[in-house]
Amino acid sequence: MGLFTTLRSVVALRRFDFNGRRRRLAKCGDIDDVRRLAKRNLPGGVFDYFDGAAETEWSMVNNSAAFERVHLTPRVLVDVSHIDTSVTVMGTRMPFPFAFSPTGFTRIATSAGETAVARVAARHGVPYTLSTLGTRSIEEVAAARASVTTAAVTGQTAAKQTATAASPLWYQLYVWKDRGLSRELVQRAKAAGYQAIMVTVDTAVFGRRNRDVRRGFTLPPKIGLETFIDGVRHPRWTFDFVSHEPITFSAVSGRGDVDGSTAITLSDYVNSQFDASLSWRDLDWVRSESGLPIMLKGIQSVEDAVRARSEGVEAIALSNHGGRQFDGSPAPIELLPSVMDAVGDGIEVLVDGGVRRGSDVVKACALGARAVMFGRPYLYGLGAAGELGVEWVINYFTAGVKRTMALVGATDVASLRGLVRR
Numbered sequence: 001m002g003l004f005t006t007l008r009s010v011v012a013l014r015r016f017d018f019n020g021r022r023r024r025l026a027k028c029g030d031i032d033d034v035r036r037l038a039k040r041n042l043p044g045g046v047f048d049y050f051d052g053a054a055e056t057e058w059s060m061v062n063n064s065a066a067f068e069r070v071h072l073t074p075r076v077l078v079d080v081s082h083i084d085t086s087v088t089v090m091g092t093r094m095p096f097p098f099a100f101s102p103t104g105f106t107r108i109a110t111s112a113g114e115t116a117v118a119r120v121a122a123r124h125g126v127p128y129t130l131s132t133l134g135t136r137s138i139e140e141v142a143a144a145r146a147s148v149t150t151a152a153v154t155g156q157t158a159a160k161q162t163a164t165a166a167s168p169l170w171y172q173l174y175v176w177k178d179r180g181l182s183r184e185l186v187q188r189a190k191a192a193g194y195q196a197i198m199v200t201v202d203t204a205v206f207g208r209r210n211r212d213v214r215r216g217f218t219l220p221p222k223i224g225l226e227t228f229i230d231g232v233r234h235p236r237w238t239f240d241f242v243s244h245e246p247i248t249f250s251a252v253s254g255r256g257d258v259d260g261s262t263a264i265t266l267s268d269y270v271n272s273q274f275d276a277s278l279s280w281r282d283l284d285w286v287r288s289e290s291g292l293p294i295m296l297k298g299i300q301s302v303e304d305a306v307r308a309r310s311e312g313v314e315a316i317a318l319s320n321h322g323g324r325q326f327d328g329s330p331a332p333i334e335l336l337p338s339v340m341d342a343v344g345d346g347i348e349v350l351v352d353g354g355v356r357r358g359s360d361v362v363k364a365c366a367l368g369a370r371a372v373m374f375g376r377p378y379l380y381g382l383g384a385a386g387e388l389g390v391e392w393v394i395n396y397f398t399a400g401v402k403r404t405m406a407l408v409g410a411t412d413v414a415s416l417r418g419l420v421r422r
Contacts, residue, residue: 021385025392028384031356031377034393038109038383042237043230045215046108050379052211053323059331060323063354066331070363071421075409083405084412085398089348089371090196090293090314092168095125096398097413098361101322101352101375102172102198102297104133104249104266105219109383110237111244115144116387117378122148122167124394129170129198129373132185133260137250138171142192145169172198172297175275175282181258185251186290197290198317202298204278206270207325218263220247283311297352300329305339309347317373319352333364340368358400362408366416 017023028034039047053060087097100121107113114136121128122145130141145167171189176182186197211217221227231238249260258273287294295315299305308316318332318339332353339349351364352373364372377397381389410416 021388025385025389028392031380031393031396034377034384034389035380037385037389038380041234042109042383043227043234045212045217045221045227045230046237047383048211048215049105049108049217050103050376050383052209053327054207054209054325055327057210057323057327059320059327059329060354063320063323063331063333064356065354066333067354067356067360067363070333070367072359072363072366072408072419073421074407075419078409078411080406080409080411082411083402085401085405087365087371087413089127089350090168090295092127092195094127094168094371096361096401097365097369097371098355098397098401099127099170099350099371099373100129100378101373102129102131102134102170102200103375103379104131105135105247106131106379106382107135107247108219108221108241109379110386111240112387113382114141116382117390118144118169119148120378120387120390120394121145123391124398125167126394127168127170129172130189130194131172132174132251133249135247135250137253138185138188138192138194140250142169142194168195170194170196170198170295172200173286174200174203174270175278175286176258176273177275178258178273179275179285181252181255183289186286188251190290190292194292196293196295196314197286198295198297199283199286200297200321201278202300202319202321202325203270203274204276206267207321207327208267209324212266218265219260219269220263222263280307280311283313295348295350298325299339300326300335302335302338302342305347305349306342309343313347315348315350315370317350317352318369319373322353322376333360333367336364336367336369358397358402359404361397361401362404362410362416363420365413366418366420368417 024037085096087094100117114130114134118128118141171194252258293314295317296308296313297317298319299308299316300320305316318335320329332351336351348370350371350373351369355361355372355374361372378390378393381393408419
């Protein structure tokens with residue numbers, strides 16, 4: 001009895017968490033750990049769709065590895081008791097220098113899909129970008145964000161309310177061969193309160209993704225023997241999948257020729273529906289239809305960055321589509337210094353690709369990026385534990401940004417400039 005009393009006085013007993021997902025997330029140290037959880041929870045074909053990239057996947061691997069070749073030079077004896085992590089992108093003040101990239105077919109991870117991600121983003125004031133190939137509609141995602149904003153009015157601190165109310169929605173546009181359909185999507189996004197149009201410019205044709213080819217992966221998935229066995233091995237995912245409405249491209253739901261309700265490879269879908277003739281002269285058309293700021297996502301050269309500035313585009317995202325299109329393109333973070341030398345402050349520059357931790361965000365900002373974007377990390381969170389997993393991911397990044405800035409002696413994002421050893 002005396003020994004037990006002594007132990008109680010020096011050892012704190014951990015309260016058991018009956019929420020299995022939260023318990024497993026608590027043991028995750030980084031995004032790689034969350035990725036492993038997602039891999040365990042999802043059928044192989046679903047995980048490979050999120051995790052895979054083009055051909056050898058070298059570009060995807062290099063996107064992350066390139067961050068390891070960027071070194072910061074910490075400054076010491078700096079008062080870092082207060083750190084301002086906010087930035088302004090396309091006229092909107094953001095509490096952190098990162099945004100959620102657009103991802104297609106998100107509901108294949110969990111039925112809530114894009115609405116779950118949008119709610120988490122709204123709670124933290126982080127921009128969320130809905131994909132043209134989203135599986136929740138433009139209006140559904142806007143409503144999900146609004147529901148969080150409404151809750152914030154009565155249930156959050158003033159600072160949190162401000163962040164939530166300012167949480168922007170951006171709409172990612174693939175330009176269809178049917179320009180009338182593209183016009184309709186842009187106008188719906190504007191009417192629903194989206195604040196910018198992100199035109200993806202690296203998908204004239206679809207990249208070859210060998211993991212999807214090997215699995216015969218289609219959208220929506222066709223049920224074969226391998227798929228059936230995979231489903232049996234993942235009963236939680238299977239029950240969620242079969243107990244909700246079929247997954248389609250919600251922005252064009254009800255249009256049987258384009259809504260994804262008929263099983264087709266994503267490659268065949270993209271190559272048959274998207275406009276391969278898209279060129280610089282079409283940007284004026286997008287601007288006139290939307291009246292919103294434009295970001296070009298998929299810039300992979302200094303020359304195109306300079307051209308975007310001369311065309312009056314508000315922002316560009318240096319991106320190789322997470323290595324999912326052309327395998328052999330430069331890592332965005334490697335391209336960033338040359339782009340900044342060429343365009344200066346004449347256009348806002350974001351980095352998309354390879355971001356896996358808060359220090360990556362800080363490194364990109366130190367090299368001149370206005371902010372970064374990422375998609376796979378929050379998809380891993382969604383696959384690992386649904387909305388709770390996305391919440392873990394965003395908390396991981398916000399803490400990482402603050403910690404890294406404190407460790408390098410930067411009190412705001414602007415003061416990161418000059419801390420890079422090139």
